[in-house]
Amino acid sequence: MKYDFTTKIDRSNTGAFKYDFMPEPLRGSGIVPMTVADMEFSAPPEVNEAVAQAAYHGCYGYTGADRAYLDAIKLWQRTRHDWEIEDDWYVVTNGVVQALGIAVRAFTEPEDSVLIMTPVYHPFYGAVEDNGRKLVTSALTEKDARYEIDFDDLEAKAADPRVKLLLLCSPHNPIGRVWSADELKRISDICIKNGVVVVSDEIHNDLIMPGYAHTTFAKIEGAADNCIVCTAISKTFNLAGLSCSNIFVPNEELRKRFSKEASVSGCGCVPYIARFATIAAYTKGAEWLDELISVVDGNFRLVYDFIASRLPEFNVTKAEGTYLAWIDMRSLGLGHEELNAFMAEKAMIADNDGEMFGIAGDGFRRWNLALPRKELEAALIRLEKAVKEFKK
Numbered sequence: 498m499k500y501d502f503t504t505k506i507d508r509s510n511t512g513a514f515k516y517d518f519m520p521e522p523l524r525g526s527g528i529v530p531m532t533v534a535d536m537e538f539s540a541p542p543e544v545n546e547a548v549a550q551a552a553y554h555g556c557y558g559y560t561g562a563d564r565a566y567l568d569a570i571k572l573w574q575r576t577r578h579d580w581e582i583e584d585d586w587y588v589v590t591n592g593v594v595q596a597l598g599i600a601v602r603a604f605t606e607p608e609d610s611v612l613i614m615t616p617v618y619h620p621f622y623g624a625v626e627d628n629g630r631k632l633v634t635s636a637l638t639e640k641d642a643r644y645e646i647d648f649d650d651l652e653a654k655a656a657d658p659r660v661k662l663l664l665l666c667s668p669h670n671p672i673g674r675v676w677s678a679d680e681l682k683r684i685s686d687i688c689i690k691n692g693v694v695v696v697s698d699e700i701h702n703d704l705i706m707p708g709y710a711h712t713t714f715a716k717i718e719g720a721a722d723n724c725i726v727c728t729a730i731s732k733t734f735n736l737a738g739l740s741c742s743n744i745f746v747p748n749e750e751l752r753k754r755f756s757k758e759a760s761v762s763g764c765g766c767v768p769y770i771a772r773f774a775t776i777a778a779y780t781k782g783a784e785w786l787d788e789l790i791s792v793v794d795g796n797f798r799l800v801y802d803f804i805a806s807r808l809p810e811f812n813v814t815k816a817e818g819t820y821l822a823w824i825d826m827r828s829l830g831l832g833h834e835e836l837n838a839f840m841a842e843k844a845m846i847a848d849n850d851g852e853m854f855g856i857a858g859d860g861f862r863r864w865n866l867a868l869p870r871k872e873l874e875a876a877l878i879r880l881e882k883a884v885k886e887f888k889k
C-alpha cells in the first residue's frame with residue numbers, strides 16, 4: 498500500500514462528533530467509534546498538501562466555482578462515472594443535507610408529500626417533516642439479508658397526486674445497496690409517469706465495492722430532465738468538515754427553481770479551503786481512493802467471516818457500496834434501550850442504533866467500517882465476549 502490506512506489517529510479534542518460528543522461510558526476510553534459516517538483515515542496527502550498551501554496563502558475570502566474547480570469536478574465525473582457534465586448544470590451547496598432541504602422547498606408546496614424508501618439515512622425524514630411537508634414512506638423489503646425495492650408499493654405511493662418529490666439514496670445508506678441501472682430505470686419511469694421529481698443523493702457514489710457498478714441517475718435514459726444529482730468530496734475523501742457539495746441539475750427549469758431556493762438559503766460560495774481540497778482530490782486522489790476501497794472491502798470481509806463463524810446468530814447485509822455495515826442483532830431478543838446499553842456497556846462498541854434510520858431498523862446496528870482493521874478486530878472480539886457472557 499502506498500497510503501496509510503493502519504495508523505490509529507487520535508481525534509479527541511478536535512471537536513469531532515464521533516469522539517468529543519461520544520456518550521459515556523465510552524468517551525475517553527480509547528475505543529475507536531464506528532458511528533458518524535466519516536473515516537478514521539487521513540485524507541489523501543495530496544489533499545492535505547493543497548489545503549496547507551491554501552492556508553499559508555492566508556486570504557480566506559469569498560470563493561466561487563472557477564474554471565479550475567469546474568474542470569476538476571468534470572474530470573472526476575467523466576473518468577470515474579463516465580458522465581459528461583455541462584458547466585451551467587452546477588450549483589454549490591454547503592452539504593448534501595442542505596441540498597435535500599433546498600429541493601424540498603423548491604419543488605413542493607406545504608400541502609405536498611415527499612416519498613422516501615426506508616430504512617434510510619435519518620436526515621431524509623427531517624428534510625421533509627421539518628420543512629412542513631408530508632412524508633410518504635415505501636419500505637424496502639428484506640430477503641436473506643438483502644434489500645430490494647417494492648416497486649408495486651413505490652408505484653402506488655408515487656401515484657398519489659400529492660406526492661411531488663422522491664428523495665432517492667443511491668447508493669443506499671444504511672443498507673448498502675448499489676441500485677442497478679434496471680432498478681434506477683424503473684424508479685425513473687414511475688416518477689416521470691406520475692410527475693414526481695427525483696433528488697438522487699449520490700454522496701456515496703465513489704465508495705463502490707469490487708464487482709458492483711454505480712450508475713449516475715441522470716445517465717438513465719429519460720431521467721436527466723427530471724432529476725437533481727447530489728455529489729460531494731466529503732464521503733469519498735474524508736472531507737465532510739469542509740461543508741461543500743456539488744449539485745447538478747441538467748434541466749433548466751428545475752435548475753432555476755433549485756438555484757433560487759439555494760440562493761435564498763445563503764448558498765453561492767465554494768468554501769475557500771474546499772476549493773483547493775476538491776481540485777487536489779479530483780485530480781490526484783484516484784489512487785488513494787482505490788486503496789481505500791480495497792481496505793474497506795477487506796473490513797467487510799472480516800465482519801462477514803467473523804460473524805458467520807463466531808457469531809452466527811447475527812446476520813450482516815452484503816454491502817455493495819458505502820463503508821457502512823448493517824447488522825441484524827434481533828436474535829438477542831433485547832428491547833431497544835437494552836440493546837443500546839448492551840453495545841455501549843458490555844461490548845464497549847460505539848455504533849449507531851438501527852432505529853435511527855426508521856422503525857424497521859429496530860434490532861439492527863450500523864457499523865462504520867472506515868477504520869484500521871486492528872480496531873475493527875478488537876471490536877468484534879469484544880462483541881463475541883459480551884455475547885458469550887450474555888448467553889451464560
Ligand SMILES: Cc1ncc(COP(=O)(O)O)c(C=O)c1O
Pocket residue numbers: 534591592593594595618666670698700701729731737741742
Ligand atoms: C446518504 C447521505 N446523504 C448525505 C449525508 C451528509 O451529507 P453532508 O455532510 O454533505 O450534508 C450523508 C452522511 O452520512 C449520507 O449518508
